[in-house]
Amino acid sequence: MPPSHALDADAQAHSDQLRALIAAQIAQAGGAIPFSRFMELALYAPGLGYYSAGATKFGRAGDYVTAPELGTLFAECVAEALAPVLRQLGGDAQFVEIGGGSGAFAEAAIKQLMALDAMPARYAILEPSADLRQRQHDRLQRTLTPPVFERVAWLDGPVQERWHGVLFANEVIDALPTPRFALHGGEVHEEHVALDGEGTFVRVDRPADALLTAAVRHVERQRESPFADGYRSELLPQLPYWLQAVMGGLGAGAMLFVDYGYPRREYYAPERRDGTLRAFHRHQLVEDVTARVGLQDITASVDFTALAEAGTGAGFEFAGYCSQAGFLIGNGLEQRLAEQEARAPDEQARYALRQQVQRLTLPGGMGERFQAMGFDRDATLGAAFLAGDLSFRL
Numbered sequence: 001m002p003p004s005h006a007l008d009a010d011a012q013a014h015s016d017q018l019r020a021l022i023a024a025q026i027a028q029a030g031g032a033i034p035f036s037r038f039m040e041l042a043l044y045a046p047g048l049g050y051y052s053a054g055a056t057k058f059g060r061a062g063d064y065v066t067a068p069e070l071g072t073l074f075a076e077c078v079a080e081a082l083a084p085v086l087r088q089l090g091g092d093a094q095f096v097e098i099g100g101g102s103g104a105f106a107e108a109a110i111k112q113l114m115a116l117d118a119m120p121a122r123y124a125i126l127e128p129s130a131d132l133r134q135r136q137h138d139r140l141q142r143t144l145t146p147p148v149f150e151r152v153a154w155l156d157g158p159v160q161e162r163w164h165g166v167l168f169a170n171e172v173i174d175a176l177p178t179p180r181f182a183l184h185g186g187e188v189h190e191e192h193v194a195l196d197g198e199g200t201f202v203r204v205d206r207p208a209d210a211l212l213t214a215a216v217r218h219v220e221r222q223r224e225s226p227f228a229d230g231y232r233s234e235l236l237p238q239l240p241y242w243l244q245a246v247m248g249g250l251g252a253g254a255m256l257f258v259d260y261g262y263p264r265r266e267y268y269a270p271e272r273r274d275g276t277l278r279a280f281h282r283h284q285l286v287e288d289v290t291a292r293v294g295l296q297d298i299t300a301s302v303d304f305t306a307l308a309e310a311g312t313g314a315g316f317e318f319a320g321y322c323s324q325a326g327f328l329i330g331n332g333l334e335q336r337l338a339e340q341e342a343r344a345p346d347e348q349a350r351y352a353l354r355q356q357v358q359r360l361t362l363p364g365g366m367g368e369r370f371q372a373m374g375f376d377r378d379a380t381l382g383a384a385f386l387a388g389d390l391s392f393r394l
Contacts, residue, residue, distance in 0.1 A: 018048040018294040032192035040177035068105035071356040075108035077331040081384035083118035085254045093120045094165035100125040103136035126155045158248035167255040174299045182232040188213040201290035233275035234300040240310040252378035261302030263393045276301035316375035320385025325367030330387025
C-alpha cells in the first residue's frame with residue numbers, strides 16, 4: 001500500500017472491529033457466507049459499515065466524486081426532467097430521493113424546482129446512514145429558506161401509504177449487496193467469503209440455490225448460449241423486490257434512476273469473465289474487495305435490462321433509457337450552463353463550469369459510462385429521454 005494510503009490507528013481499529021464482526025458471522029454460518037452478505041456487512045453494518053459510519057465518502061477528500069458533487073448542473077437538469085410530472089400530479093405530489101449523499105443534489109434540485117414552480121408538497125430523503133442524514137439536515141437547513149426547509153423530511157423507510165410523485169436514485173443500485181455466480185462443470189455456483197488459516201478473507205464457491213440458478217439460466221436464455229466454464233459475474237435476482245420495496249405505495253408518478261452499467265448483452269459479454277465488481281479507496285481502484293472493510297466502497301455495475309424488467313414488472317410504463325450525456329443535454333444542460341456562465345464572477349468560474357460539463361458528458365468521463373432510465377404511470381416522463389434514446393440496446 002502506498003504511504004499516502006496508510007491507515008491511521010483509528011481507521012485501522014474501525015476496520016478491525018468490522019472484520020471481527022464479519023469473521024464471527026462466518027463462523028456462525030459454518031465457515032462461509034455468501035458474498036452478498038459480506039458486501040451488506042462491509043457497507044451497511046450499523047455503526048461500522050462503509051455507508052453507516054462517519055468517514056468522508058464524497059468529493060476530493062473522500063473515495064469518489066458523484067455527479068451532484070461536481071456542481072449544480074446535474075441536479076438542475078434532473079429537476080427539469082421531473083418538474084412536468086410534479087406539475088401534472090398537483091399540490092400533494094412528493095419527491096422521494098433514495099440515498100441523499102452529502103445533500104448537494106437535494107439543495108440544487110429543490111432550488112431549481114422552486115424556480116420552475118414545481119416544488120412538491122414534500123421532499124423526502126430515504127437515507128440509511130445517520131451520519132449522512134445529519135449532514136444533509138445541516139446543509140439544507142443552512143441553505144434553504146425556513147418555509148422551504150419545512151417541506152424536507154427524512155424517512156426511516158419507504159412511504160407505505162398511498163402517495164403520488166417521483167422517486168429518484170443516483171448511484172444507489174450499484175451499491176446494493178449483490179450475489180456473485182460462477183459456472184463450474186456447467187453448474188451454477190455462488191461465491192462465498194470464508195477465512196483461511198491465517199484469518200484472511202478468501203472467496204470460495206458453493207452450489208447456488210434455486211433462485212440464483214434460475215436467474216442465471218434466464219440470462220443464458222437471453223444470451224442464446226450458456227456461460228463458459230469459469231465465467232464469473234454478478235446478478236441481482238432480488239432487484240424487483242428491492243424496487244417494489246423502495247417505491248412503497250407509489251401510485252401515479254415517475255421513477256428515475258441514474259447509475260453506471262450496461263444493457264444485459266454487454267454486461268455479460270464473453271470477454272467480461274470476472275464481472276464488474278470493484279472497490280474504491282481515496283479515488284483509487286482497489287482489486288481486493290475484501291480489504292480495508294468498512295473503509296472502502298464496494299460496487300458493481302447495473303444490468304439496465306434487469307432494471308427495465310423490474311420497473312415494468314412493478315406496473316409502470318417504460319419511459320426511456322439513454323446515456324447520462326444524452327439525458328442532461330435533452331433536459332436543458334446547455335441553457336443551464338449559459339445561465340450560470342452569465343452569472344459567473346470571472347473567467348476562472350466560467351472555466352470551472354465548462355470542466356463540470358465535460359466531466360458530466362464526455363465519453364471518457366461520466367457521459368457514456370453512466371446511464372439514465374425512467375418509468376411512469378398515469379403521468380408522462382417520456383420527453384426526458386428524447387435525446388439519444390438507447391432502448392434498442394436493451
